[in-house]
Amino acid sequence: MTTLKEAPGAPPFIVYPGEPSLTVRIMEAGLMPLLAFVPIPHAALRWYLERDNAAENERGWERLRDVNEMGRYQVVQGYIETFAPGGAVLDLGCAQGILQEGLRYGAYTGLDPLAETIETARGREDDRTRFVVGDAAAYVPDREYDAIVFNECLYYFDDPVETIRRYRSFLAPDGVFVISLFNRLWFSRRLLRRLPAVGRLAAQTRVYSRQGAGWTIGVYVPGEG
């Protein structure tokens, strides 16, 4: 394993050391750009991704720490720190909370349904940081947040737009949604066109990896969309 960055508090991004998953094999074969044109039904995509998550959960989520994923975390982090500096952050579908590891914040709550993953993350809990087991489609926050983050988790909801809209009432005044979507999917391309329904697009960046994987990260300001 090659650790690229070992500064205290920084996410330990690595060159992915394990046996590649199907997702990584598709990337390595250079097929990712083509996927955007294949109309995979949402139910099938969700089934595949849930299987992939279960496998990643078993192997400790190293794929997400691959150096090729670093770009999207840096953009999500930068947007949170720019639009909600020192604020309260709700990270929905946080997995191990990789985002939290390098983030500057006033308060952070990470939520994920995978209990073992959350258990691992709980080692980093402190008076500003907590990790909760739960389903973002049903979760009811006990406070307001300055930034609510959907970082690669919208694929898992029956109605992603409605799920985001439900969280409007848990955003502080001037609060924002920060949304990252893997843009090499038919599903994501359609969803991106619908996202103005959750708010005005205040900032957007696209990030591409060496293997042609791509992410679109946006900041949405509700109440104006």
Ligand SMILES: C[S@@+](CC[C@H](N)C(=O)[O-])C[C@H]1O[C@@H](n2cnc3c(N)ncnc32)[C@H](O)[C@@H]1O
């Ligand atoms: C691709 S991972 C992304 C993890 C994390 N956001 C990151 O970027 O490091 C997708 C995550 O969404 C979570 N997830 C799946 N269904 C969910 C749900 N109903 N509510 C919240 N999170 C969910 C999965 O357990 C998984 O941890």
